[in-house]
Amino acid sequence: MASDGKPQTQSKFRRLWKRLSESLRVQLLLWIVLPLIGVICVNLVISFQSAEATADLVSDQLLLASARVIAEAVTVDTNGTVAVDIPPAALEMFDIGHGDRVFYRVLTAWGTLVSGFDNLPEPKKEQVGEDAVFRDSPVRVLTLNHPVIGLARDAEVSVSVAVTLNGERAMRQRLWLSDFTKQVLLVLVAGFVAIVGLQRGLTPVLRLRDAVREQGRERLDPFSPETVQTELRPLVHALNDYMERVQSQMAAQRRFVSNAAHQLRTPLTLVATQASFAAREQDNDRRNEALQALRSSTKQLARLASQLLTLSRAEPGSRRPRRDRVDMTAATRQVLDTYAETALRRQIDLGFEASEPAFVEGDGPMLSEMIVNLIDNALRYTPVGGTVTVSVSKGDEWVQLRVEDNGPGIPDDERAKVFERFYRIMDVQPEGSGLGLAIVKEVVDGADGTVSLGTSPSGGLTVDIKLPTIKQDRSEPVLS
Ligand SMILES: Nc1ncnc2c1ncn2[C@@H]1O[C@H](COP(=O)(O)OP(=O)(O)OP(=O)(O)O)[C@@H](O)[C@H]1O
Ligand SMILES: [Mg+2]
Structure with a gap:
């Protein structure tokens, strides 16, 4: 009408x-x-x-x-x-x-x-x-x-x-x-x-x-600025810069895929060997042993696959950026709840210190993945009976998440390298894919924060994450 x-x-x-x-x-x-x-x-x-x-x-x-x-x-x-x-x-x-x-x-x-x-x-x-x-x-x-x-x-x-x-x-x-x-x-x-x-x-x-x-699909050659008028030259320079960035990103992507394939191939070969060994084994005990090993290898493979997926999601441009209001205190408490059983099994004293909500802006699920990886590392690399303390504090500018343990720590000369993809300090623990801290770095960069490694008072590792704080929204109920 x-x-x-x-x-x-x-x-x-x-x-x-x-x-x-x-x-x-x-x-x-x-x-x-x-x-x-x-x-x-x-x-x-x-x-x-x-x-x-x-x-x-x-x-x-x-x-x-x-x-x-x-x-x-x-x-x-x-x-x-x-x-x-x-x-x-x-x-x-x-x-x-x-x-x-x-x-x-x-x-x-x-x-x-x-x-x-x-x-x-x-x-x-x-x-x-x-x-x-x-x-x-x-x-x-x-x-x-x-x-x-x-x-x-x-x-x-x-x-x-x-x-x-x-x-x-x-x-x-x-x-x-x-x-x-x-x-x-x-x-x-x-x-x-x-x-x-x-x-x-x-x-x-x-x-x-x-x-x-x-230019073909594969070629990203720079253009000569002399072929266009002076007014258009800045455009050509910008185009060339852009292509250079695309090229270096493509190269990084290629390196990552080949690394990932390499990392997957070794455990997959191991799984295949263990499976055929178990199939051939007549003795029940030894077959069970082989099946146990097979189970642990597949678990590792599954972990590697899930870490790869998380990393690809954390990369800039992989999905639409989220701007959630995340209370880091609540998010950390939630992750700690899921790790209580692991801590108990390893007789690790897992402590949490936080007094108030601390809001940051960022991708909620990814920030949780970051906390998961830090707590997972602390619990995994701290020996049985150790202590892990997690704290969240809020300043005017920054919200700080600190994970402290009394494990072996990371030597000074390794601290920059552990953020690289697939990098592991082999003599510490045989398990792990070497992607946890790379994920942490990507998430922190995405939220405009910083991450630093230090030595805890007990000689273990201290990981400090700082994320820009956001003021309490008037429409948001003030949590106490
Ligand atoms: N809390 C810690 N104490 C001692 N060493 C650590 C700690 N956290 C990380 N590391 C060292 O840094 C390396 C890289 O850690 P990262 O979390 O990136 O990979 P990972 O734990 O080996 O594998 P995953 O992808 O399964 O987490 C580890 O191999 C370990 O040697
Ligand atoms: Mg890890």
Whole structure:
């Protein structure tokens, strides 16, 4: 019912306008042609006025000439009677093919009508034409006072001539039309020149586009900035920088895939060997032993696969960035709950220190994965009976998560390397994929935070994570 065509037309118009305004050609054309049209409109008004003035001037000259011819035909006889015999030329000079009617009046200085129409309008000034209305038609009228031989010295006759405006209008139109045609031609020529200029100006951009298209799927060669105009060179430099970044990312991706394949191949070969060994084994105990080993290898493989998946999710650009409000205290407590059993089994004293909610902004699930990996490491590398303390504290700028243990720690010269993918310190523990700290680093980078490794007071490892804090939202209930 409410679907009248108006909003649809409006949105169509808006879409069309958006498309047009996105075109460089249309924009430049508008910037050139619109001001030109504006100037020409003003010009046309001026030229209309000047055509009118010219036509008036020509009319007035004709009227004056006609009045003069009539005045010169005025005679005075010996009785002092004033008479006039209107020469046909005085009226025929208006006969220029527009069917104009001419009216005249000859008056003596004392106001006696000699000839013509007594009620012809009287212009305010002598010898200056004026627009008036006579017999319901617009006319141009002019009066000339002219001395007559035979009359007293200061006596003159007053000759008024009026003509309808057909001829004047036609002249005015002709003058204006010729101006108008010239100006429209000017706009068309300017528009054409602008289009040709634009086409020429855009050629290097189009050539650059073709060059980008022509590069094969594998090639990302830089373009030479010299082939384009100086204004476009920054674009080419930016394009080259971008391609360099893409190339280095592609190389890193290739390295990662081949590393991952390599890491998967060794345990898979082991699994296959263990499986065929168990299948061949007749002795029950030894078969069980082989099956146990097989189970632990598959568990390791599953762990490696899940770590690979987490790492790929933590990488920038792999999924839409999330901006969750995450309370690090609650998130850490949740992870610690799931590790309580592991700690108990390994008789590790797992402590937690936090007093208040500490909000940060970031990807909630990924931040949890980060905490999981830190606690997993601390519990795994701390010997049985050890101590692991996790704390969350909140400052003005940062929320700090600290995981401290009394295990073997990480030597100084290894601290940078352990964040690399698949890097492990082999003599510490045989299990593990070497991806945990790489995941931690990716998550921390994604949340604009920092991670640092240190030595705990008991000689073990301290991992400090700092993430930018966000203030408590007014709409959020304040947790105590
Ligand atoms: N708390 C810790 N104490 C001592 N060494 C540690 C600790 N955390 C990590 N490491 C060392 O750093 C190395 C890299 O750790 P990372 O978590 O990246 O991999 P991982 O634990 O071997 O494998 P996973 O991907 O299964 O976590 C480990 O091999 C270990 O030697
Ligand atoms: Mg680990």
